[in-house]
Every structure is written in structure tokens, then in C-alpha cells.
Amino acid sequence: MSTDTNEQKETIVLIVDDVDYTRQLLRNAVLSVANSDQIKTKRFKFINASNGHDTFAKIEQFNPALIFLDIELPDMNGIEILKQIKAKNGKSCVIMVSGESTIDNVKNSLMSGAAGFIVKPFSAVKVSDALKNFEKRKV
Numbered sequence: 001m002s003t004d005t006n007e008q009k010e011t012i013v014l015i016v017d018d019v020d021y022t023r024q025l026l027r028n029a030v031l032s033v034a035n036s037d038q039i040k041t042k043r044f045k046f047i048n049a050s051n052g053h054d055t056f057a058k059i060e061q062f063n064p065a066l067i068f069l070d071i072e073l074p075d076m077n078g079i080e081i082l083k084q085i086k087a088k089n090g091k092s093c094v095i096m097v098s099g100e101s102t103i104d105n106v107k108n109s110l111m112s113g114a115a116g117f118i119v120k121p122f123s124a125v126k127v128s129d130a131l132k133n134f135e136k137r138k139v
Helices: 019-035 052-062 078-088 103-111 125-139
Strands: 010-014 046-049 066-070 093-098 114-120
Touching: 010 052, 010 103, 019 066, 019 125, 046 052, 052 093, 066 078, 066 114, 078 093, 078 103, 093 103, 103 114, 114 125
Parallel strands: 010 046, 010 066, 066 093, 093 114
Antiparallel strands: none
């Protein structure tokens, strides 16, 4: 059994979006940033959810450290999900993701406890910024 203190633990990431392709793109963007020298976190375990109901089940089961949460889901509004996440477990870092970057969406997300906001289609720079913000918060 290794007692190496430099061994990095996996960071559990929950990606919530009703479109599978978008979840895959976001996962690949996170891995791309992790493989660069831009962030310290290198090991991730990805969990997916496609609706609000599934999101709460996955949070209960896996207790993710980082959540990428779409605002437009088939059964619930992502901002309402965010409020419930923050009320139950304020420790998860939640980054909102949306194709609609209206001032109201961004403002409501941040006021409800989101650590950031990424607009679809997202860029590697935005994902990198979100991960850097996550690392600052988890220290």
C-alpha cells in the first residue's frame, strides 16, 4: 500500500446537460485543460446527468466536488437546481452552462451561488478559467 502524499485523489465532476454530445464536449474540454500545465488537478472521475431528477440522485450517490450545470433542462430549471444544491450542500463548486447568456441568466446564477458561468458553445479558455476558479475555492 502506497503512502505517497503526492498521489492525487480523483476529483468527481458531475456534468448535467440533456444533450449527450454537449456532455462529451465538456468532458473532453476539461481533460484537455487538465493535460496542459494550466491547472494542478489532473485526475477526474466524470458522472453524467441529463435532467434535474437524475442530478439530485447523482449528487446523493457521488458527492461531486465540481458540477457543470445546464440551465435549460427538460424537467427543471438549472438555476432552481443550483439553489437546492447550495441549500443542501454548499461545498460543491457549481459552474452554470447555457446557450443563453442573458444578463438575467448570468446575474441569477451568480446570485444563487454559482462559481461561474460558461456560454455554449464553450471554449477551452472558459473551461480553463472555470477550473482555475474551482482550484482556488477548494484550497
